[in-house]
Amino acid sequence: HRVRLWGTDQAIAVSRSTAEQMRAKWGARDVELVYNGVDIPEVHAAVEQQRVPAEGGPRILSLSRLSPEKGIDVLLDAFAQLRVDYPQAHLEIAGSGDLASELQAQAQRLNLGDSVTFSGFVNPIEAMGRSDMIVQLSVWENCSYTLLDAKAAGLKTVATAVGGNPEILGADELVDRQSATLTQDVLQAMRAQLQKGEPEPFTWISNEQMAAQTVDIYARVLRGGRS
Structure with a gap:
């Protein structure tokens, strides 16, 4: 470089x-x-066309590679605790990668049953249409299109305060990736976002x-x- x-x-x-x-x-x-x-009106309209009304608890989405730097193991631990408050909550883990079998085994150990879906490769617009929140716990992001699209679509968001994420999200949507209490921090951030009303309108540069x-x-x- x-x-x-x-x-x-x-x-x-x-x-x-x-x-x-x-x-x-x-x-x-x-x-x-x-x-x-990101073209906010177009993304918002596309996701709304795929919108699936919620029938139970909140629907959380992870949309990334199943690899160690994405922190999906932390998300699973936090989600297991979130279900104490939201027994009908559902977590969709989309994507593929080397950790697929390990993460599936972790979900079994946590007795998450059918509250977690490993959906593999998905259309991201369709996945956001059946979700209420995206959680992204990466070690690093430059300028995440996943977060930009999620914000454009009006989804709630929680992400690590790494790379360009703080330039997209507000302080209450961010967690410290190096925190010794990361799982609890993610849990609290998810709870706080779920208790909030509709997200503020998102502004960003267009394509x-x-x-x-x-x-x-x-x-x-x-x-x-x-x-």
Whole structure:
């Protein structure tokens, strides 16, 4: 990465956190910020078309690879405790990965039964349509499209305060990934979000704005300009 960056005229980062990492780790000289764009009305409408009315308790969704850095084991532990307050709660773990069998075994040890579904590869719009909240406990995210789409769709969210996540979510939606009480922190954050009313309207740059910002950077570099 360091060699590649020193051979470029301009670098683009999708979050402030990513830009800081590029400078600190690899000595990037010229880095400009262009967030990943999301077309909020289109995403919201698409998810609403797939909306499945809730018939029981809250429906939690994990939409990521089944790998250690995604923290799905922590989510399972927190969800098992959440069911004390919400006995009809349901957790959908979408995605595939090396930890699939291990996570399924964990769900069995926690006696979660059919309150957890391992759905494998899914259409994310359809999955969000049958969910009320997305929980994402990654070790790192640059600028998560999962969180952007969830916010655009009006879902409640809980995520780790890593990478670009704090640039998308509010403080009450974030948990410290390094906390010694991470499972309890996730549990409390989920409880707090479920007790809140409708989420505040979400604002973010559109795909058109993202493209325009990127084109502007390209044009300046081609003219020999700098950020």
